[in-house]
Amino acid sequence: MSLPLTKSRHLHHFHGGLHLPDHKLESTLLTILEVGVPPLLTLPLQQHIGHIAEPVVKVGDLVKKGQLIAQAEGFVSAPLHAPSSGRIQAIEERTFPHPSGLPVRSILIETDGLDEWGSLPEPLPDFEQTDRDLLLERIRWAGIVGLGGAAFPTSVKLSPGKDKKIRTLILNGAECEPYITCDDMLMREHADRVVAGLAVMRHILSPNECLIGIEDNKPEAIEAMREALRNAALESTEVIEIPTKYPSGGEKQLIYILTGEEVPSQHIPADIGIVCHNVGTAAAVADAVIDGKPLISRTLTLGGDALKQAQNVHAPLGASMHWLIEQIGGYKTQAKRLVMGGPMMGVPLRNDDYPIVKGSNCLLALSPEQTPPEEPARPCIRCGECARVCPVELLPQQLYWYTRAKDFDEVQSYDLFDCIECGCCAYVCPSHIPLVQYYRYAKSEIWAQEEEKKKADLARQRHEARQARLARLEQERKARLRKKKDALEKRGANKADDPKKAAIQAALKRVEARKAAKKASQTTTEAPNGDSTS
Amino acid sequence: MTTLVSSPHDWGRHRVQQVMLQVLLALTPGIAAMFWYFGWGVLINIALASASAVAAEALMLRLRKRPLQPAITDFSAVVTAVLFALSVPPTLPWWMTVLGMLFAIVIVKQLYGGLGYNPFNPAMAAYVLLLISYPAAMTHWLPPSVLSKETIDLFDSLRIIFSGTPPAGGWDAITMATPLDQMRNGLGQDMMISEIRESPVWGDFGAKGWEWVANWYALGGLWLLYKRVISWRIPVAMIVSLVVIAALFSLGNPESYPFPLFHVFSGGVMLGAFFIATDPVTASTTPRGQLIYGALIGVLVYVIRTWGGYPDGIAFAVLLMNMAAPTIDYYTRPRVFGHREDEHE
Numbered sequence: 005m006s007l008p009l010t011k012s013r014h015l016h017h018f019h020g021g022l023h024l025p026d027h028k029l030e031s032t033l034l035t036i037l038e039v040g041v042p043p044l045l046t047l048p049l050q051q052h053i054g055h056i057a058e059p060v061v062k063v064g065d066l067v068k069k070g071q072l073i074a075q076a077e078g079f080v081s082a083p084l085h086a087p088s089s090g091r092i093q094a095i096e097e098r099t100f101p102h103p104s105g106l107p108v109r110s111i112l113i114e115t116d117g118l119d120e121w122g123s124l125p126e127p128l129p130d131f132e133q134t135d136r137d138l139l140l141e142r143i144r145w146a147g148i149v150g151l152g153g154a155a156f157p158t159s160v161k162l163s164p165g166k167d168k169k170i171r172t173l174i175l176n177g178a179e180c181e182p183y184i185t186c187d188d189m190l191m192r193e194h195a196d197r198v199v200a201g202l203a204v205m206r207h208i209l210s211p212n213e214c215l216i217g218i219e220d221n222k223p224e225a226i227e228a229m230r231e232a233l234r235n236a237a238l239e240s241t242e243v244i245e246i247p248t249k250y251p252s253g254g255e256k257q258l259i260y261i262l263t264g265e266e267v268p269s270q271h272i273p274a275d276i277g278i279v280c281h282n283v284g285t286a287a288a289v290a291d292a293v294i295d296g297k298p299l300i301s302r303t304l305t306l307g308g309d310a311l312k313q314a315q316n317v318h319a320p321l322g323a324s325m326h327w328l329i330e331q332i333g334g335y336k337t338q339a340k341r342l343v344m345g346g347p348m349m350g351v352p353l354r355n356d357d358y359p360i361v362k363g364s365n366c367l368l369a370l371s372p373e374q375t376p377p378e379e380p381a382r383p384c385i386r387c388g389e390c391a392r393v394c395p396v397e398l399l400p401q402q403l404y405w406y407t408r409a410k411d412f413d414e415v416q417s418y419d420l421f422d423c424i425e426c427g428c429c430a431y432v433c434p435s436h437i438p439l440v441q442y443y444r445y446a447k448s449e450i451w452a453q454e455e456e457k458k459k460a461d462l463a464r465q466r467h468e469a470r471q472a473r474l475a476r477l478e479q480e481r482k483a484r485l486r487k488k489k490d491a492l493e494k495r496g497a498n499k500a501d502d503p504k505k506a507a508i509q510a511a512l513k514r515v516e517a518r519k520a521a522k523k524a525s526q527t528t529t530e531a532p533n534g535d536s537t538s
Numbered sequence: 539m540t541t542l543v544s545s546p547h548d549w550g551r552h553r554v555q556q557v558m559l560q561v562l563l564a565l566t567p568g569i570a571a572m573f574w575y576f577g578w579g580v581l582i583n584i585a586l587a588s589a590s591a592v593a594a595e596a597l598m599l600r601l602r603k604r605p606l607q608p609a610i611t612d613f614s615a616v617v618t619a620v621l622f623a624l625s626v627p628p629t630l631p632w633w634m635t636v637l638g639m640l641f642a643i644v645i646v647k648q649l650y651g652g653l654g655y656n657p658f659n660p661a662m663a664a665y666v667l668l669l670i671s672y673p674a675a676m677t678h679w680l681p682p683s684v685l686s687k688e689t690i691d692l693f694d695s696l697r698i699i700f701s702g703t704p705p706a707g708g709w710d711a712i713t714m715a716t717p718l719d720q721m722r723n724g725l726g727q728d729m730m731i732s733e734i735r736e737s738p739v740w741g742d743f744g745a746k747g748w749e750w751v752a753n754w755y756a757l758g759g760l761w762l763l764y765k766r767v768i769s770w771r772i773p774v775a776m777i778v779s780l781v782v783i784a785a786l787f788s789l790g791n792p793e794s795y796p797f798p799l800f801h802v803f804s805g806g807v808m809l810g811a812f813f814i815a816t817d818p819v820t821a822s823t824t825p826r827g828q829l830i831y832g833a834l835i836g837v838l839v840y841v842i843r844t845w846g847g848y849p850d851g852i853a854f855a856v857l858l859m860n861m862a863a864p865t866i867d868y869y870t871r872p873r874v875f876g877h878r879e880d881e882h883e
Contacts, residue, residue, distance in 0.1 A: 018875070260875075376549040380608070383654035384654050397873065397874050399824065399871060431550050438543075440546065
């Protein structure tokens with residue numbers, strides 16, 4: 005057995021970042037709870053980046069656990085499977101936790117409580133002898149997306165293209181946001197699953213080395229992962245303890261910490277030979293390949309002071325947040341803020357009536373004490389704290405000024421689109437300016453403008469084409485008229501009397517005569533029944 | 539009902555108000571030293587300037603139809619007032635202090651849009667206005683108490699400031715040229731520095747009294763650095779550049795160009811380096827920009843003191859560099875993660 009697993013490695017430090025109170029202890033006191041199956045599951049057809057999935061079931065259909073209920077549409081998309089057995093109750097629009105707050109077409113399953121598995125594809129425990137395309141096809145079938153929160157289809161990320169040689173495969177176990185501990189607990193309790201998934205990914209990508217980055221505030225997870233690696237005897241793979249600093253779990257930040265390489269702006273890691281996956285995603289890959297099970301459940305943290313007890317749960321996708329919170333004892337106080345995700349980047353929720361989706365790593369119910377007081381923003385005093393903590397080394401206050409001035413060209417020249425919206429700048433701002441909100445606004449305005457410009461370009465092209473067509477038709481018409489005129493003039497020279505004209509003249513004369521006759525009859529006999537013309 | 543606010547859902551507990559209070563707190567050792575050496579006039583000026591600054595701020599907020607809160611309690615006007623009061627002579631007539639503060643708050647600060655929008659440091663702009671308009675009153679400095687035979691008590695100070703009547707023996711009995719003035723006048727009369735320094739006003743490295751005021755300002759400044767209220771770049775760049783340029787000239791001709799420590803400890807350099815040049819609103823904000831900004835202030839201070847028309851040049855140097863700050867920021871943008879070094883140039 006080879007054990008070169010603890011050799012020291014030079015780590016790189018990204019600019020800025022924050023040391024935040026991590027609030028991780030509260031939810032790691034208890035083990036992951038298997039919550040079972042709620043009476044109703046709500047499954048949005050779009051819980052991934054890419055095209056919305058297309059339902060393959062009808063209302064009233066009976067489905068088994070693991071059965072395909074919606075298929076992927078296009079390359080960047082992901083299918084959905086029934087998380088439990090039951091009946092399709094409805095396929096309709098439902099709101100779901102997304103910043104837009106827009107409703108998404110969803111499949112509702114009324115569960116039957118039997119939790120009965122349907123037929124599953126053949127398990128592939130000997131994946132090392134299996135064709136890579138077959139493995140990719142399996143991962144795609146399983147509907148696996150990035151479980152760290154971004155929800156990008158995993159099979160796409162594992163197919164970087166023939167021209168891109170992957171040197172380094174990274175597993176992201178940093179979990180840098182406060183409160184969230186689902187990856188931590190997953191690694192503590194199921195490290196072997198994570199390592200098995202890593203082995204599958206490694207076989208697909210055949211990188212030179214694999215690195216597992218975990219923040220040093222998770223010693224149990226680090227130990228468990230090292231143990232699992234020793235048992236699996238994976239070569240040139242190591243667990244690397246990285247200093248706890250937000251946002252070290254950002255993909256580009258973690259890559260920099262571990263390798264010292266910067267992913268160029270507007271590029272993906274695969275462009276520099278690196279692929280990075282979340283540890284939870286790796287476990288899901290193991291389930292799909294080794295057991296033949298699709299992604300129908302996930303581990304997530306239920307945290308925040310408004311809950312009686314914070315805990316991690318393993319829950320079926322589509323379970324309502326309200327039901328989940330009830331399963332762990334419910335609320336202690338009324339939540340002041342509900343957030344899906346962490347406190348730094350999570351999506352605010354109106355209530356807990358939403359389903360959990362593939363990307364739900366955490367549900368936070370923050371008590372009034374944990375919520376900062378609402379204060380009006382004060383003027384920026386250009387103190388530069390924001391620039392000091394920006395992990396991308398932007399100048400947040402300049403972005404803010406230009407966004408306020410709606411000078412979107414200048415905002416872009418200050419590299420707005422390199423902003424990862426980590427929230428560090430807003431966190432430290434002494435004037436409490438909601439900086440990230442400004443950047444989101446600027447980004448959406450710029451996208452809208454680009455969309456407008458595209459539309460305008462299209463309209464202009466159409467207009468120009470129409471003008472050209474009209475001009476051509478006009479010319480053709482004129483040419484035709486000229487021809488006719490010429491022909492007529494030639495004929496006019498030959499014939500003096502035009503029969504048509506003569507006919508018109510005759511008709512006019514007849515009408516005149518009739519009018520005169522009518523007039524005459526009206527003046528002579530004033531017949532009560534009106535006139536009768538014969 | 540939950541509140542729907544986009545992320546982040548937590549804030550640090552910094553406040554603008556807290557920053558301003560920390561600056562005021564850091565000034566207290568320097569204020570105490572000023573009081574010790576120059577008497578009640580220092581405190582009267584601070585009180586008078588603060589009251590007029592806050593009143594002017596309130597008036598302008600009302601005229602601009604802006605809410606008084608939280609702007610009036612952010613202490614930014616008080617910081618401006620204290621910095622101004624510490625820069626002017628402790629005998630300045632009351633109406634000049636009031637005029638200075640009206641100019642600083644009404645014209646330099648509020649007419650540009652209030653806190654955060656002013657391109658010039660209000661305290662320094664007011665100082666320069668008075669220096670140009672009333673040069674005599676602005677250069678009537680008291681000698682530090684260690685050198686003075688006369689003692690000026692609270693009553694004398696009040697009388698001098700509010701009635702404008704000079705003390706019994708006339709201005710000359712109680713006032714004295716500042717060390718920078720003495721050096722300047724001495725050099726103007728072709729005296730050698732060793733001759734000039736024979737006068738009893740000189741201390742160990744600067745002038746008696748003044749050098750200790752500078753030390754206490756520096757102490758407050760170091761505390762601000764420790765608290766990360768200010769960054770080290772501007773003060774260090776300013777002092778280092780002043781020392782380097784002074785050392786170059788002084789080494790070349792030590793009898794005509796004062797030695798570097800004289801420059802650092804005699805005038806307003808410590809106050810300027812830690813409290814005035816670091817005013818975030820009007821200074822450069824990029825890391826490299828702050829180094830350039832501070833260093834150029836140091837150079838300008840030396841140039842004005844040595845070849846300019848005024849004995850001290852902090853205010854002019856700071857205002858000139860205020861003008862340059864946006865340009866410096868533009869050309870010193872840090873390299874953004876994932877971008878090449880040369881992308882913006």
